[in-house]
Amino acid sequence: MTLKVSHLVGGYSQIPVLKDVSFEVQPGELVGLIGLNGAGKSTTIKHIIGLLEPQKGEITIDGVTLFDDPKKYKTKLAYIPETxxxxxxxxxxxxxxxxxxxxxxxxxxxxxxxxxxxxxxxxxxxxxxxxxxxxxxxxxxxxxxxxxxxxAEIFIIDEPFYGLDPLAIRDLTGLIDEVKVQGAAVLMSTHVLETAQKICDRFVMLNHGQVEAQGDLSDLQDQMNKQDADLSDIYLEMTQGDSAHE
Incomplete structure (x- = not known):
């Protein structure tokens, strides 16, 4: 069951927060959605779960949009909000x-x-x-x-680690591994980059409503021309000088 975001333009007003955002989450993988506050992570998630309607582009689960078949789309989706x-x-x-x-x-x-x-x-x-x-x-x-x-075959998890003790974090990551083995696709937004680097298969790095880079750690190192850098180094390099806040 593949989650596909294609050329998504959207936000809360006529002025879009998201500008041509495209990425996929494949069955059996955990993709980390990374970016500063204001980069568009929460807006992207709100579009995926149907709280916001795209201005342009589309979001599909196995080729089905929320508007094609709302019941089928929603029953494939589970959401864990930040709050x-x-x-x-x-x-x-x-x-x-x-x-x-x-x-x-x-x-x-x-x-x-x-x-x-x-x-x-x-x-x-x-x-x-x-x-x-x-x-x-x-x-x-x-x-x-x-x-x-x-x-659910698609899990959307928004900043899950705040408020959780280390044992609960371990249990949650274990549950994510279990559903991945069963073929679920997982998209997780997080600022906890050390944990993200350990557990995510790929990353989508948002900056000012656009995809700055995406891929596994090796891909990001190549795209940012920072060989041997960890995820935190790449994140800081990408966002250096930015002051966007939600």
Whole structure:
């Protein structure tokens, strides 16, 4: 299941934030979306998940756009936002059941997955808790659990590491590896470049709403003419002198 962004122009107003952005995420790979605040990462993600409509270009999942077949497109997609979005009046158990209904999941199979993830993230004794009782990290773990109980084939993960302890970061990267092996495509936005370099197969580096460079680390080193540089060195070189902020 391939995610393809083709010549995307878009943003929040008539003046586009994104200017001819193109990249793909193939089955079984994790692509890191890298860039300064204001570079267009969040805007790109909002277009992919359907919160913004492209001004030009298109986004497809296996050749299908959101407008061609909204149900098919959305059921292939799971999204973990940077800021957890939970319903104050629903317990953890009810959040999971809502996700199961939204994705039309098999109840027994979904709960088998959920119970494993709840134990992994030490949430298994908190099924009756409401979001008001959760820390930022716990809220993030709820979002991760909801995403990974689905049968999604495209995972969009926005800045997932903030608020997570080292053990939870290890568990999340393990889950990403698992879905990759199953053939899912994963797009992850992050500023944690040391971790990104270790776990991402390829990178898309955005700068001022355009793709500055893309490829694996070796490709980026060639494109930026910085052999032996790590991802942080390449990132700093690309963004040197920029002062864009969201």
């Amino acid at each position: 957890p979005v939970l319903y104050d009046e629903l317990t953890l158990k009810e959040h999971l059941e809502l996700t199961m209904m939204a994705y039309n999941l098999d109840h027994d199979e979904a709960w088998k997955k959920a119970n494993r993830l709840l134990k992994m993230f030490r949430l298994d004794k908190k099924l009756d808790w409401f979001p008001a009782n959760f820390s930022k990290g716990m809220r993030q773990k709820v979002m991760i659990t909801c995403a990974f109980i689905t049968n």
